Amino acid sequence: MTTMNHKGDFPIYETHPGMVYLDHAATSHKPDIVTRRTESYYKTSNSSPHRGAYLLSVKSTELYDRGRKEVLDFLGADERYSTVFTKNATEALNLIAQTHVMENVKAGDEICVSIDAHHSVIVPLQLVAKRKGAILKYLYLDRTGTFENDAITAKTKILALPWISNGLGKIHDVKALLKRAHDVGAVVILDGAQAIGHIPIDFAELDVDFFTFSGHKMYAPQGIGGLVAKKELLEAMPPFLTGGDMIEYVTEQTTTYAGVPERFEAGTQNVAGVVGLMAAIDYIKSYGLTKIHEHEMALTSYALEKLKALPFIEIYGPEDISKRGALITFNVEGIHPHDVASLLDEKWVSIRAGHHCTQPLMKHLELSASCRVSYGFYNTIEDIDKFVDAVKYAREVFGYVDVY
């Protein structure tokens, strides 16, 4: 049981004190430190990075470049790695697909994707596989998040998977999967969107190739995200978007490109986003990921206990709570997930219903939709209680008389 309450750090709760926000996996709310520092950037340091010789441009360049280093430190990534900023995880995943994968995968090669991958992983890889005549294979999971097959073979060139699945809540055994893929010479695309800001991450213990994330799911502003990758992989990659800033020399007919990571960042970048991202990292560090993860595990364990006591709830994802991230997907017998979400909204409880951008997973699990609660550091035991009460209310509206 946890009695922590950090809503006071988040100004949104001043505006909406009664809100029970349980859609953190879609996007997180922002702590005061993030909104303040972002505003302060515009008031004190706003300028175009990398382009001017004057004071403010130097300042915004410094802030932007410091952001790369802070992301690396936050993930425990050493000098073998580099940060490339993008607007979100989706853009980072498209970047990898269009450059590394496009360049390295040939006809007949295999790209292996975990079936619980987000559409932002699957769709870009589908496009490349089609273009190159490569074969897209899947690692299948059952409703408890257990793998059903092993599709990794000697022909596998790419393995792509979420660190934590946003449709099942499963924390994958990333270390073992990285090893399995590296043993056959494959490169791994690890989608960290639901892991960053939730569990301690230490690249030093792993051999990560590509890691992608979105700032807005880890208390930072919307519009900033990125990838962290081995420099040796980045060095070998052609550009993605092209234009200003990513060049070295441009002549009428030819261009030479900037080095890594600038080569992958075309146009004026989101410095305020990077400032907000650094503030979010500071916020997370001020409590520490161990404490944040413990708090979220306590919420998971409490919510599971409450939900399991209701016979009309079907829960998906691992039984073993240590294999669960900060989200639970479920269905309420007799009520369509969209009706559940709308009825919970009447009680100011915000949850997600639908396919969670994982249609292939839902199809495989033979589910048309599910409900999802997901949470962050600001959520409390009381939020879970209000959520469970709202689920009971939904059953009442649908005419069920439940005895608990």
Place this chain on the structure above:
Amino acid sequence: MSMYTETIMWHNQSGHNKRPLEGATHVERGNNPNCGDDLSLEVTLENGVIKDAAFSGSGCAISQASISIMIDLIKDKAVMDAKKICDAYLSMVKGESVSEEMVDALEDAQIFEGLSKMPARVKCGTLGWHCLKTVINQL
């Protein structure tokens, strides 16, 4: 105000319009891949009049109640009148203004006016109506 009024819950549960329709002249299937609503509207047309209508399939309460209320409304109506009702309904849920006369004609379907403020649910509440529109437009 709750969208889940007694009328909607009654239509969702009664199932009086959810039945096979022998001798249907038109069948139109509609689905929302986003949430898995998958309903088929069956209609029997005779001399430009909707003699009977029913639906089958599965979906959320909003989608099922809305198609069921629609069926009650359009039964025994001339196709042209059904079309007017259908257009008025689709305007209403988009938040567009609808004449008082047409609002009255929508009867129980007026309950769905609130959908104009629930963008995530508009597709549920219009699924059956789009099936009807397709049937009419094909004539």
